[in-house]
Each structure stands twice: as structure tokens, then as C-alpha cells.
Amino acid sequence: MNTSSGIPPAPERRFASDNNAAVHPLILESLERANRGHAVAYGDDPWTASAEEAFNELFGQQVSTLMVWNGTGANVLALATLLSPAGAVVCSDASHINVDETGAPERILGAKLIDVPTTQGKITPDQVLNLQHLIGVVHHVQPSVLSLTQSTEWGTMYTPNEIGALCDAAHSMGMKVHLDGARIANATAALGGTQQALKSFTVDAGVDVISFGGAKNGMMYGEAVIYLDPELARSAPYVRKQVTQLPSKVRYISAQFSALLTDDLWIKNARHANEMATLLYGQTVGLAGVTLDGAPEVNSIFPVLPAAHIEALRDWSFFYDWDSHHQQVRWMTAWDTELADIDQFVAGIGHFVG
Ligand SMILES: Cc1ncc(COP(=O)(O)O)c(C=O)c1O
Structure with a gap:
């Protein structure tokens, strides 16, 4: 826990990829x-x-x-x-x-x-x-x-x-x-x-x-x-x-x-992942420093972040670059993403990017 340093706890399940998720x-x-x-x-x-x-x-x-x-x-x-x-x-x-x-x-x-x-x-x-x-x-x-x-x-x-x-x-x-x-x-x-x-x-x-x-x-x-x-x-x-x-x-x-x-089960898992991406989008689209296009169609979003803050956020909770020339990254949800993961990730974005 890093709360004493003001750094919020990182989400248990990250937003790197759906193949980072556990087995159902x-x-x-x-x-x-x-x-x-x-x-x-x-x-x-x-x-x-x-x-x-x-x-x-x-x-x-x-x-x-x-x-x-x-x-x-x-x-x-x-x-x-x-x-x-x-x-x-x-x-x-x-x-x-x-x-x-x-x-x-x-x-x-x-x-x-x-x-x-x-x-x-x-x-x-x-x-x-x-x-x-x-x-x-x-x-x-x-x-x-x-x-x-x-x-x-x-x-x-x-x-x-x-x-x-x-x-x-x-x-x-x-x-x-x-x-x-x-x-x-x-x-x-x-x-x-x-x-x-x-x-x-x-x-x-x-x-x-x-x-x-x-x-x-x-x-x-x-x-x-x-x-x-x-x-x-x-x-x-x-x-x-x-x-x-x-x-x-x-x-x-x-x-x-x-x-x-x-x-x-295949639909339930995927539907959940999709819904979590929609929630993640809803909670990040207005945040300072986060530039996002339209709402997700499935389970990923592709924000553009300020270059200076990407590495600190990534070191705290890993995710992949998408287009590194344009500071665009990919955040992806999975069948096991929880609301708490989104809340904690959003808090981290506020801390490292905002
Ligand atoms: C669209 C798409 N096709 C195929 C694959 C193949 O995956 P792997 O060979 O890692 O199982 C992936 C994995 O990320 C993918 O995103």
C-alpha cells in the first residue's frame, strides 16, 4: 500500500489486455x-x-x-x-x-x-x-x-x-x-x-x-x-x-x-468486459489530460495522454502503448474486471496524469 505517500493503491486487475485475466x-x-x-x-x-x-x-x-x-x-x-x-x-x-x-x-x-x-x-x-x-x-x-x-x-x-x-x-x-x-x-x-x-x-x-x-x-x-x-x-x-x-x-x-x-458463458463474459469498458470510458472521458474519441464498441479504449505522465501511470498499473508517436495507449477490460478496479484506476489517473 502506498497510501501514506499519497499514491492510491493500484487496481488488482489491470487494463493491459483481456489475455492478462485469470481463468473463469x-x-x-x-x-x-x-x-x-x-x-x-x-x-x-x-x-x-x-x-x-x-x-x-x-x-x-x-x-x-x-x-x-x-x-x-x-x-x-x-x-x-x-x-x-x-x-x-x-x-x-x-x-x-x-x-x-x-x-x-x-x-x-x-x-x-x-x-x-x-x-x-x-x-x-x-x-x-x-x-x-x-x-x-x-x-x-x-x-x-x-x-x-x-x-x-x-x-x-x-x-x-x-x-x-x-x-x-x-x-x-x-x-x-x-x-x-x-x-x-x-x-x-x-x-x-x-x-x-x-x-x-x-x-x-x-x-x-x-x-x-x-x-x-x-x-x-x-x-x-x-x-x-x-x-x-x-x-x-x-x-x-x-x-x-x-x-x-x-x-x-x-x-x-x-x-x-x-x-x-462466452456471451456473459464478453458482455461484462464490454460493459466495463463503457464504464471505464464514462469515468475517464472528462478527466484532465485524457483525450478520448467516441465510446467503446467492445472492450477497449484508446486514450491519448500527456507524454510526460505515461510512464509513471504505466509503472503504477501496467498497460500497452498503442501508437507511441502520438502518445496513444490502449486500456482493455476483461471478463473479470471489477468496478473497484475501475475506481482505483481512475484515482491513479487523477494522481499521475491530472
Ligand atoms: C485480434 C487478435 N488475433 C489473434 C490474436 C492471437 O493471439 P495469441 O497468438 O497470442 O493467442 C490476438 C492476441 O492478442 C489478437 O488480438
Whole structure:
């Protein structure tokens, strides 16, 4: 406690990232239940069968689900199975695959990423259609996959219609559409939290393959790659192994997803994270030294702070830079953020920034 020095106590749960959060107790309980006896390795176990069935029910159709270790691996596997020879992945300049995967897609896929400039992480159909000139020219990579992120790295969202229009544009050029859904739960919650909300920007919009997030929404680790058209998954089991994303003890990822999809836990967790971001925004938007744009759509806000105060605030309660050239940082809430965390963080902002 630093109260004697006038420094307020730092929040127990910080605002660095949703993947800094603890594991939800119901996920741990499910892991404990799965942790009995032996099970066939590599996914041929009852926990995986039941998680696969839960995903079929969630999407209201037969899908192909492959559990993987992490989000980068989910993206690499999805893209690897969709890419055609000499194909390229079209993505936003702010996308995780472009910025935060240490070049894993380029290295493992051996393919070019065509990163199109976006202001808040959202690609437009025109940007896709403008790549038409590459098609059929032997000297150019061939646009093969469009990768969208929902919700985006900028905490923005595509409307279902926007994703529909992007899928139409991509499909009209013979491309497939991948959705990086590391935060698909936050987007679904923000769009109403129903099964229909999920379907509206995935199945109905024409998305082909989804990286479905778990670790940012209360799981310990693990993500799932969902092929909405199981035909597209034909090579996926082999490619998953090749790209080192086949865990032997798949049951421990599957058991977590089963718990996450039971009684809408995935929506409850994400809705809570989103609501906490709205509260954080409400309590910080007027503070001296904090410049914020519009209210959050999901679970992150991106304030600009005075350069002189960022480090002291960060040393007190860690968070990430977003655009260090413009003193912009990112504050992100999680399934376990509490009101007290927000109150204490706001007190700290008053102390270090105000
Ligand atoms: C949009 C997005 N996609 C994918 C990932 C992949 O995460 P990881 O490989 O750390 O599990 C992240 C993690 O921050 C992310 O924000």
C-alpha cells in the first residue's frame, strides 16, 4: 500500500489486455472434470466430440472444428488451408496477422500479406475490389484470402452488412474469407448476444473460416478453427499437425470450450468486459489530460495522454502503448474486471496524469 505517500493503491486487475485475466472458475471446474483417467490423444476423445457438437449447435449447422493452441496458430492454420498456390492474404494494416504475429503467417505460409491502409482497422469492399488488377497477371501474387478481424484490433466492429459486402467482393474475385475472431464473443455480445447475432456476421454474411477465441474470454489457453463449410477442412487435420498446432491432450482445450459454450458463458463474459469498458470510458472521458474519441464498441479504449505522465501511470498499473508517436495507449477490460478496479484506476489517473 502506498497510501501514506499519497499514491492510491493500484487496481488488482489491470487494463493491459483481456489475455492478462485469470481463468473463469467454471472453466477450471470443467478442466478438473476432464482430468480423470486416460483419454485417446489428438482429439479422438469424448470431450472433443462434445465440444464439436456444441459448435455445431452454436452455428446451427454442421461445421468442422479444430482445436489449436493459440490465436496466432489458429490464424496460420486457417490461412494455410484457404490459400491457393501463389496466393496472397489481403488484410488490414492494423491486423494481428500483419502486426503482432512476428511474421508467422509469412514464414509458415510462404505467402505475401497485402495489408491495406485502414483508419480504425476496417477494410472496405472497394479496397478489395481495387486489387482486381492483380488477378491473372503472372508477375503478381494472386489475392486468395481476405482476412477480417471481428471485433477489430482498434476495438471497432463491422456490421453484419459490412461483412456481407466484403464477403461478396472477395467471393466475386474467387477469394475465401477468414475471420480472426480472437474477440468474436465481444462482437457477438455487442450485437445482441444471441445465436442469431453470431450467425448474422458469420454464416449469413458468407464467412468461410473463423479463428474462434477462447483465451481472451476466460479460458486458460486454446482457440478453435471453425470451418463453416466442412468441405474446406479436408486438408486441415494434416495442416494443423504440420504447423505444430495439434496438441496431444486436446481434451483440455475441448473441455474448456464446452464450459465456455454452456449457458452462454462466452456471451456473459464478453458482455461484462464490454460493459466495463463503457464504464471505464464514462469515468475517464472528462478527466484532465485524457483525450478520448467516441465510446467503446467492445472492450477497449484508446486514450491519448500527456507524454510526460505515461510512464509513471504505466509503472503504477501496467498497460500497452498503442501508437507511441502520438502518445496513444490502449486500456482493455476483461471478463473479470471489477468496478473497484475501475475506481482505483481512475484515482491513479487523477494522481499521475491530472
Ligand atoms: C485480434 C487478435 N488475433 C489473434 C490474436 C492471437 O493471439 P495469441 O497468438 O497470442 O493467442 C490476438 C492476441 O492478442 C489478437 O488480438
